[in-house]
Amino acid sequence: MSRKLVLATAAVFSLFSISASAADNNITVFAASSLTNALNDIAAKYQQETGVKTTLSFASSSALARQVALGAPANIYLSANEKWMDYVEQQGAVIDNSRVDVLKNSLVMVAPTDYPQNNISISASWDLSKALDGTRLAVGNPDNVPAGRYAKQSLEFMHLWKQAEPLLARANNVRSALVLVERGEAKLGIVYKTDAEISKKVKIVATFPEDSHKPITYPMALVKGNDTPAAKAFYQYLQHDEAKAIFKQYGFGTVK
Numbered sequence: 001m002s003r004k005l006v007l008a009t010a011a012v013f014s015l016f017s018i019s020a021s022a023a024d025n026n027i028t029v030f031a032a033s034s035l036t037n038a039l040n041d042i043a044a045k046y047q048q049e050t051g052v053k054t055t056l057s058f059a060s061s062s063a064l065a066r067q068v069a070l071g072a073p074a075n076i077y078l079s080a081n082e083k084w085m086d087y088v089e090q091q092g093a094v095i096d097n098s099r100v101d102v103l104k105n106s107l108v109m110v111a112p113t114d115y116p117q118n119n120i121s122i123s124a125s126w127d128l129s130k131a132l133d134g135t136r137l138a139v140g141n142p143d144n145v146p147a148g149r150y151a152k153q154s155l156e157f158m159h160l161w162k163q164a165e166p167l168l169a170r171a172n173n174v175r176s177a178l179v180l181v182e183r184g185e186a187k188l189g190i191v192y193k194t195d196a197e198i199s200k201k202v203k204i205v206a207t208f209p210e211d212s213h214k215p216i217t218y219p220m221a222l223v224k225g226n227d228t229p230a231a232k233a234f235y236q237y238l239q240h241d242e243a244k245a246i247f248k249q250y251g252f253g254t255v256k
Contacts, residue, residue, distance in 0.1 A: 025051075025230050026230070027053070027055065028057065028076075028226075029054060030064040030072070030077045031064070031077075031078040032061045032146065032174075032218065033080075034175070035058065037198055038252065040056065042238070042246050042247075052233075052234070061080045061084040063172075064079075065077070065079065068088050068091075069087065069093045076238075077223055078102070078218060081216070082214075085221060093224055094222060095222040099220070100219065100239065100255075101217045101220075101255045102220050103218035103247055103254060104218070105192045105194055105252060106192070106193045107154060108207050109188055110178070110181050110191055110203065111189075112182070112203075113202060121206075123158065128188075129167060131188060132186070132188055133187050135185065135186050135188075136168060136185075138178070138190070138191075140171055141171065142168075145173055145174065147173075150213040154208040154209075157209075157213065169189075174192060177190070177191055178191050178195050182199060182201040189202075192216070193251055194251040198250065217255070218252075
């Protein structure tokens with residue numbers, strides 16, 4: 001083999017090694033849309049401290065779970081409920097024993113800031129149709145969006161589901177439900193407390209009792225085949241006090 005060919009081959013392998021190393025240092029996180037603001041801040045802080053870039057993909061937990069199960073190149077999956085983490089586990093898409101509950105949340109009803117009432121007492125006798133004033137109740141689609149499922153559970157608990165179901169504006173994720181209320185297209189909506197608190201265009205008019213729905217927990221796991229050292233390091237960082245402090249700033253409860 002000629003010297004030129006040897007050098008060229010060595011250069012190709014060198015470039016490949018650099019490229020592979022760079023790829024190993026990049027992290028892709030699939031996370032529930034309600035985590036958008038907090039995770040963006042955490043990822044920025046982590047990159048500043050370590051130089052490691054994190055790509056964040058936000059959508060409903062159900063949509064992301066299906067993508068993970070089909071082999072999407074995520075390193076970490078962070079769900080807004082247990083059901084969709086159960087699903088990816090059943091599909092064999094995440095690393096055994098890497099599942100951990102990291103966050104908690106609560107469910108609230110929101111209205112535009114100019115809504116005439118500041119506090120609503122929700123009960124079986126409440127006239128939801130009148131309160132909506134010709135609009136609809138914005139929720140994540142109860143068929144597949146975790147926030148929507150919790151909303152349905154709470155409305156059933158309060159004996160309001162039968163009245164509410166035909167009045168729903170079903171959004172494809174909780175942030176989309178929030179936007180409908182921010183625009184005034186829906187006079188009321190049911191979202192996570194953390195989503196309500198980041199918006200200057202809505203106000204919380206009611207908080208659903210914790211026992212009206214299943215506990216709102218956010219489990220996280222490493223995706224099988226993509227559990228690189230960089231991914232494992234960020235996975236650990238998300239459970240660290242620095243990350244927890246940012247989550248708490250956005251209203252999340254943390255799991256010890």
